[in-house]
Amino acid sequence: MAEGLKVLSAALPADVKLETAEYDLGARLYHRTGETLPDSVLEELKGADAILLGAIGDPSVPSGVLERGLLLKLRFAFDHHINLRPGKLFPGVKSPLAGDPQIDFVVVREGTEGPYVGNGGTLRTGTEQEVATEVSLNTAFGIERVVRDAYRRAAARPRKKLTLVHKNNVLVHAGHLWTRIFERVGREFPEVTTDYLHVDAATIFFVTQPERFDVIVTDNLFGDILTDLAAAVTGGIGLAASGNINPSGDFPSMFEPVHGSAPDIAGQGKADPTATVLSVAMLLEHLGFTAEAAQVEAAVAADLTERTGTRSTSEVGDALAARVSG
Amino acid sequence: MAEGLKVLSAALPADVKLETAEYDLGARLYHRTGETLPDSVLEELKGADAILLGAIGDPSVPSGVLERGLLLKLRFAFDHHINLRPGKLFPGVKSPLAGDPQIDFVVVREGTEGPYVGNGGTLRTGTEQEVATEVSLNTAFGIERVVRDAYRRAAARPRKKLTLVHKNNVLVHAGHLWTRIFERVGREFPEVTTDYLHVDAATIFFVTQPERFDVIVTDNLFGDILTDLAAAVTGGIGLAASGNINPSGDFPSMFEPVHGSAPDIAGQGKADPTATVLSVAMLLEHLGFTAEAAQVEAAVAADLTERTGTRSTSEVGDALAARVSG
Ligand SMILES: CC(C)[C@H](C(=O)O)[C@@H](O)C(=O)O
Numbered sequence: 124m125a126e127g128l129k130v131l132s133a134a135l136p137a138d139v140k141l142e143t144a145e146y147d148l149g150a151r152l153y154h155r156t157g158e159t160l161p162d163s164v165l166e167e168l169k170g171a172d173a174i175l176l177g178a179i180g181d182p183s184v185p186s187g188v189l190e191r192g193l194l195l196k197l198r199f200a201f202d203h204h205i206n207l208r209p210g211k212l213f214p215g216v217k218s219p220l221a222g223d224p225q226i227d228f229v230v231v232r233e234g235t236e237g238p239y240v241g242n243g244g245t246l247r248t249g250t251e252q253e254v255a256t257e258v259s260l261n262t263a264f265g266i267e268r269v270v271r272d273a274y275r276r277a278a279a280r281p282r283k284k285l286t287l288v289h290k291n292n293v294l295v296h297a298g299h300l301w302t303r304i305f306e307r308v309g310r311e312f313p314e315v316t317t318d319y320l321h322v323d324a325a326t327i328f329f330v331t332q333p334e335r336f337d338v339i340v341t342d343n344l345f346g347d348i349l350t351d352l353a354a355a356v357t358g359g360i361g362l363a364a365s366g367n368i369n370p371s372g373d374f375p376s377m378f379e380p381v382h383g384s385a386p387d388i389a390g391q392g393k394a395d396p397t398a399t400v401l402s403v404a405m406l407l408e409h410l411g412f413t414a415e416a417a418q419v420e421a422a423v424a425a426d427l428t429e430r431t432g433t434r435s436t437s438e439v440g441d442a443l444a445a446r447v448s449g
Numbered sequence: 450m451a452e453g454l455k456v457l458s459a460a461l462p463a464d465v466k467l468e469t470a471e472y473d474l475g476a477r478l479y480h481r482t483g484e485t486l487p488d489s490v491l492e493e494l495k496g497a498d499a500i501l502l503g504a505i506g507d508p509s510v511p512s513g514v515l516e517r518g519l520l521l522k523l524r525f526a527f528d529h530h531i532n533l534r535p536g537k538l539f540p541g542v543k544s545p546l547a548g549d550p551q552i553d554f555v556v557v558r559e560g561t562e563g564p565y566v567g568n569g570g571t572l573r574t575g576t577e578q579e580v581a582t583e584v585s586l587n588t589a590f591g592i593e594r595v596v597r598d599a600y601r602r603a604a605a606r607p608r609k610k611l612t613l614v615h616k617n618n619v620l621v622h623a624g625h626l627w628t629r630i631f632e633r634v635g636r637e638f639p640e641v642t643t644d645y646l647h648v649d650a651a652t653i654f655f656v657t658q659p660e661r662f663d664v665i666v667t668d669n670l671f672g673d674i675l676t677d678l679a680a681a682v683t684g685g686i687g688l689a690a691s692g693n694i695n696p697s698g699d700f701p702s703m704f705e706p707v708h709g710s711a712p713d714i715a716g717q718g719k720a721d722p723t724a725t726v727l728s729v730a731m732l733l734e735h736l737g738f739t740a741e742a743a744q745v746e747a748a749v750a751a752d753l754t755e756r757t758g759t760r761s762t763s764e765v766g767d768a769l770a771a772r773v774s775g
C-alpha cells in the first residue's frame with residue numbers, strides 16, 4: 124500500500140494536492156473490536172474521490188468474515204457494479220503457458236449480483252439432515268448496465284470483440300437472462316463482434332488460445348474464477364490489478380490488487396507491489412488523469428522488462444516512482 | 450461411440466458376452482418428437498449394467514434442452530453422485546503449460562446437488578424488471594457421501610492427498626457445510642493429508658503447479674469448471690474421460706467423454722475417440738474388470754507416445770482395439 128501511494132503522489136500533476144485518509148481495517152480491527160467496517164468509516168468513505176484497498180484476509184479470522192463484512196460490504200454499499208480486471212501479459216513477463224502467447228484482454232465482471240448477494244442459509248445446522256442454500260440473484264437492471272458498459276469498452280478497443288461467459292445450458296434462468304440482454308444490447312453496437320462461451324469452455328481457451336479474447340463480460344462468480352486464471356496465465360497475481368467501479372460517481376470507486384494478503388510474507392518487505400501500483404493506474408484513469416495513468420502503466424511495463432535479481436517491496440516502489448516522476 | 454464399443458468388445462474376456470442396446474437420443478430424437486429422454490427409455494436403462502453416453506448437443510437445439518432434459522436427467526435419475534474425472538498428462542502428450550509438468554490427479558465432483566439442481570426461475574420475464582434466480586442446494590447427506598468417497602480414493606493412492614475446493618469465503622452457507630463435513634470425515638482417514646483451496650486460487654495452481662494435486666473433491670459447478678481446465682492442461686478435452694458413478698449399484702453408472710458433440714466435425718471421421726475409449730476403461734474398472742481396464746489405459750498410453758500424422762476416428766479405434774486384443 125505504501126508503494127502504491129508513493130507512485131500515486133509521484134504521478135499526480137504538481138498542482139493537484141493529494142489528500143489521503145488511512146483506515147486500519149481488516150484482521151487487526153476485527154480482533155480488537157469485533158467490527159469489520161464501522162458505519163462511521165463507511166460514512167466517511169462516501170466523501171472520498173476513490174478508495175485504494177489493501178489486500179485483506181488473515182488465517183486468524185474465520186473465512187468469510189472479512190470478505191463479506193468488509194470487501195463485499197464496500198462493493199455492495201457503493202454499488203461497484205463494474206469489476207474491471209485487465210488480463211495483460213507484459214513484455215518480459217514469463218507466462219506459465221508455452222509458446223509466448225500474446226495476451227491482452229479485459230474482464231468486465233458484474234460486481235453486485237449473482238451468487239455473491241449473500242442470500243442463503245442453513246436448516247438443521249450441524250445435524251445429518253442439514254441443508255444449505257446459496258441463491259444467485261440476477262436482475263435485468265443489473266445485467267444490462269454491466270453488459271452495456273462492456274460493449275462500450277469493446278467498441279473503444281481496436282479489436283472490438285466482446286465475449287459473454289456464463290453457463291446457460293445448466294443455469295438456464297440466469298443464463299438465458301444474460302444471453303437475452305447480451306443480444307438485445309448488442310444491437311446498439313453493430314461494430315462489436317460477439318460470441319458466447321460456457322464458463323468451463325472459457326477456462327480451456329484461457330490456456331490454449333488466450334489471444335482470442337478482447338473484452339469478456341460475465342457474472343460475479345464466473346468473473347472471480349476467470350480473473351484468477353487470467354492472472355495466472357499473465358504472470359501471476361502479483362501483477363493483477365482491479366477496479367470496483369461505480370460509473371455514476373454517486374459513490375467512490377475502489378481499486379485493489381486481485382491477490383490476497385499473503386499473511387505468510389506480510390511485513391517482510393518481500394511482496395511485489397506491482398499489482399497495487401497497476402491498481403493506482405486504474406484509479407488515476409478513473410479520475411480522469413489519463414496521461415498519468417498511462418505513465419504509471421508505462422513505468423511498470425519498463426520495470427518488468429528490466430527485472431533482474433530480487434528487490435524489496437520498497438525498492439520496487441522507489442524504482443516505479445522514480446520512473447514516473449523522471 | 451463405435452470406436453469405444455470396438456475397444457470394449459476387444460477388451461472383455463472371451464467368456465463374457467457383451468450385450469448392447471443402442472438409443473438414438475439427443476438432437477435427432479428431439480427434432481423428431483420433441484422428447485429428450487422418453488420414460489420408456491429411462492425404464493429400460495435401469496436394467497443395464499452400465500451406460501456409455503456419446504457427447505450430446507447441437508446448435509439447432511436451444512441451449513439447456515438436451516443438457517437438462519437428457520444428460521442431467523440421467524445423472525439425477527440414477528443418482529450419479531460421484532462424478533469422477535481423472536486429470537492425467539500421458540507421456541508423449543503436449544501440455545499447453547511450459548516446462549513439461551507432471552500431472553496425475555483425479556477430481557471427484559459431486560454430481561447431484563449444488564447449483565445443478567435446476568431450482569430457479571424468472572419473475573416479470575422479458576421486462577425491464579425481470580429477476581432470475583438459481584438456487585444451489587446442498588445437503589449434509591449429499592456432501593458426506595462424496596467427501597467420504599474422495600477420502601477413500603485418496604487413501605488408496607500413493608500420495609494420499611485430498612484437496613477440498615469451494616468458495617467458503619463468499620458462499621459461506623454451502624461452503625462452511627462442505628468444510629465442516631470435510632474436516633469431520635477426515636478424522637476417519639488420519640493417513641490422508643488434506644488442504645483447502647478457494648476455487649479461484651485452485652485455477653491458478655492448475656496452471657502454475659498442477660503437480661500439487663492428487664485427489665480433489667468439489668461441488669458440482671466448481672467441478673465442471675475445474676475439470677475442463679484439467680482437460681486443457683493435460684492435452685485437451687479430446688483425451689478427457691469421465692464416470693458418473695452411483696456406487697450403490699441401485700442404478701447403472703454412466704461413462705462419457707468430457708468433450709461436447711463437436712457438431713462442426715461430426716460424422717466426418719475426424720474426431721479423436723480417445724476420450725470415449727478412456728471412458729470405456731473407467732466403465733470396465735467400475736464393473737470389476739480391473740485388469741481389462743488397465744489394458745485399455747495402457748493401450749491408449751502406448752498409442753499416445755507413438756502418434757504421428759493424422760488418423761481417422763476408426764483408424765485410432767482399430768489401433769487401440771488391436772493393442773488390447775494383441
Ligand atoms: C476475497 C474474495 C471475497 C474476492 C472475491 O471473491 O471477489 C476475491 O477473490 C476477488 O477476486 O476480489
Ligand SMILES: CC(C)[C@H](C(=O)O)[C@@H](O)C(=O)O
Nearest residue numbers: 292293323516520521673707
Ligand atoms: C453439458 C453440460 C451439462 C455438462 C455439465 O455442465 O456438467 C458438461 O459440461 C460436463 O462437464 O459434463
